[in-house]
Amino acid sequence: MNSQPTEDTEGRTGAAGGLSLDIRNISKSFGRFPALNDVSLQARDKEFLALLGPSGSGKTTLLRVLAGLERPDAGEVRFGGEDFLSIPVRRRRVGMVFQHYALFRHMTVAQNIAFGLTVRPRRERPSKSETADRVADLLKLVQLEDLGGRFPAQLSGGQRQRVALARALAIEPRMLLLDEPFGALDAQVRRDLRRWLRELHDRAGVTTVFVTHDQEEALDLADRVAILKDGRLVQLGAPNEVYEHPADPFVYDFLGAACRLPGTVSDGRLTVADWETRAPKDAPSGAVEVFFRPDEVMFAPLDGSGLAGEVKAVVQRGPDARVECLIEGRLFELQARGPTLPNGVAPGLAVRVKPLRPHVYPKP
Amino acid sequence: MTAVGTPARETRLPGAAPLLVLASALVMAALVLLPLLVVFGDAFAKGVPKYLAAIADPDAVSAVKLTLLVAAIAVPLNAVFGVAAAWCIAKFDFRGKGALLTLIDLPFSMSPVVSGLVWVLLFGAQGWFGDWLIEHDVKIIFATTGLVLATILVTFPFVARELIPLMQDQGSDEEAAALTLGASGFTTFVRITLPNIRWALLYGVLLCNARAMGEFGAVSVVSGHIRGLTTTLPLHVEVLYNDYDFVGAFAAASLLASLGLVTLVLKTGLEWRHSGELSANRRH
Numbered sequence: 001m002n003s004q005p006t007e008d009t010e011g012r013t014g015a016a017g018g019l020s021l022d023i024r025n026i027s028k029s030f031g032r033f034p035a036l037n038d039v040s041l042q043a044r045d046k047e048f049l050a051l052l053g054p055s056g057s058g059k060t061t062l063l064r065v066l067a068g069l070e071r072p073d074a075g076e077v078r079f080g081g082e083d084f085l086s087i088p089v090r091r092r093r094v095g096m097v098f099q100h101y102a103l104f105r106h107m108t109v110a111q112n113i114a115f116g117l118t119v120r121p122r123r124e125r126p127s128k129s130e131t132a133d134r135v136a137d138l139l140k141l142v143q144l145e146d147l148g149g150r151f152p153a154q155l156s157g158g159q160r161q162r163v164a165l166a167r168a169l170a171i172e173p174r175m176l177l178l179d180e181p182f183g184a185l186d187a188q189v190r191r192d193l194r195r196w197l198r199e200l201h202d203r204a205g206v207t208t209v210f211v212t213h214d215q216e217e218a219l220d221l222a223d224r225v226a227i228l229k230d231g232r233l234v235q236l237g238a239p240n241e242v243y244e245h246p247a248d249p250f251v252y253d254f255l256g257a258a259c260r261l262p263g264t265v266s267d268g269r270l271t272v273a274d275w276e277t278r279a280p281k282d283a284p285s286g287a288v289e290v291f292f293r294p295d296e297v298m299f300a301p302l303d304g305s306g307l308a309g310e311v312k313a314v315v316q317r318g319p320d321a322r323v324e325c326l327i328e329g330r331l332f333e334l335q336a337r338g339p340t341l342p343n344g345v346a347p348g349l350a351v352r353v354k355p356l357r358p359h360v361y362p363k364p
Numbered sequence: 365m366t367a368v369g370t371p372a373r374e375t376r377l378p379g380a381a382p383l384l385v386l387a388s389a390l391v392m393a394a395l396v397l398l399p400l401l402v403v404f405g406d407a408f409a410k411g412v413p414k415y416l417a418a419i420a421d422p423d424a425v426s427a428v429k430l431t432l433l434v435a436a437i438a439v440p441l442n443a444v445f446g447v448a449a450a451w452c453i454a455k456f457d458f459r460g461k462g463a464l465l466t467l468i469d470l471p472f473s474m475s476p477v478v479s480g481l482v483w484v485l486l487f488g489a490q491g492w493f494g495d496w497l498i499e500h501d502v503k504i505i506f507a508t509t510g511l512v513l514a515t516i517l518v519t520f521p522f523v524a525r526e527l528i529p530l531m532q533d534q535g536s537d538e539e540a541a542a543l544t545l546g547a548s549g550f551t552t553f554v555r556i557t558l559p560n561i562r563w564a565l566l567y568g569v570l571l572c573n574a575r576a577m578g579e580f581g582a583v584s585v586v587s588g589h590i591r592g593l594t595t596t597l598p599l600h601v602e603v604l605y606n607d608y609d610f611v612g613a614f615a616a617a618s619l620l621a622s623l624g625l626v627t628l629v630l631k632t633g634l635e636w637r638h639s640g641e642l643s644a645n646r647r648h
Contacts, residue, residue, distance in 0.1 A: 068544070069540050089544055090543050090545075090547060091546070092544070093546070094544055095544070096541065096544040098537050102541040103541075104538055104541075104542075104556060105538070106560060115547070115555075116545035116546055119545065119547040119548070119551050119555075120546060167541075168544075170545075171546060
């Protein structure tokens, strides 16, 4: 935009540096409830970043801080080299998509999308026909060409979501913020929109931060995932990285189904009940918690290696099976993939269960 | 307020429902319809010319004008106050919110006479600011200003009460969205907030206006009943009635009753057409 030369230059400097968003030591509390506690994280230019965490972890608050809708008690946010916190909401040019879309209920779809253009100062405001063209382009982009005249109440959830996105994109945002973008949609629509959103991000080429409590969504969609718990950043990394190397039991548990057993580590050996194996790298010594995924196990006959267990029930589903197994007095629901399930595993049988990739954390 | 739509239940006494309906209809007829008919009946008792003459009486005309003036000042002010109060209560969290809510409701729970009396205690000749006002020759009590103040106090809750539940229900996401899209606070208010509350606001203003024009107790205390100067329409009715001028009293009363009927029609129309955009508590 020619009318804002300073902003443009600084924006380009930020892009050249590769680092686009720099969040430093952000804290925010509501009354006595600390929503964010000293959170620092960075995002590269054009990166797709997921903020993942259970409800109450502070992820939405962080998003609202980025949008300018909440003022943090402490900390700093720089975006494209600028001090972002000193810029009021309306000048940040962030495209925000709210969890419940927040479409303007008394305006048509086209009016909703045009809103950001029509509220610009007169000098920068595009003409009526330019606005109409832009709205038509955006409607096409979100595949709602024929619905410009409808009101939000006349749309399905998925359609509303796309209108909200088109409205956010209309202002040519420098950053896209999405709050639980698929939260209110059913599974099939979710999956379709997910792929579509990723394509849209890649094409639009803006830094995108999205909030979700769905780990599958975050791992599937994002370049990097920031996992929050109780207002703190617990781990930040590429999806595969956080999945393979969860920083702590909370992350391990949060990223997928988990089985846990107590064990001990000494001299590089891990002992869980009567099973002994090589301890994972960097495993702490002493009493530990051993975690493994229920679908990352190998079943073996009783004379093999692994944890002694007793099969309680087997539910076969195609080549896979769910095996309920009693290990060390606890009942685990294990997932057996075709080849890992030996023939003849049936209720009552004593077996050995070998976790393929156990994770070890110090006992709290 | 209007508790409509409660699902019909099976009654053990099959004849009870029609009986109850009949009983309520009779009571309504006796307590509401009959007096209304009497008002119009007595107003026209001595013929249409007498009725028209009573209404064209200079004191009656000035009473109508004064009533309109008081409402014209009090209602817009209360609309503004009401929107502001509802806005801050519904969209922001702050300490003392409960106290503010209670305070807004106070005029509803207080006798209107007290609402009038407080102004006399403040601005009357013996009141706190009485001496100062006399010194500076400012007249509040027994003058239009006093009537306006009393009316504002009595009718304050109508707009705010109407808007608060609706605005709480709507939340502030749409406003937040408008801000992120580059709208100023003022633009957001005019283009997002106001359109979202327009029918509820109109509804509140309607009720507020009906009360402002019909208020008797509070204005009676501050008016002083100076004929042609500080008598609003309801006070004018009382003055004439005390003078045994029944045609005049009922003629003026018929104007008030007509105002009530018009309000009722508009209110019902609003409820019927825009029930979805009125308060959440009326929606079920």
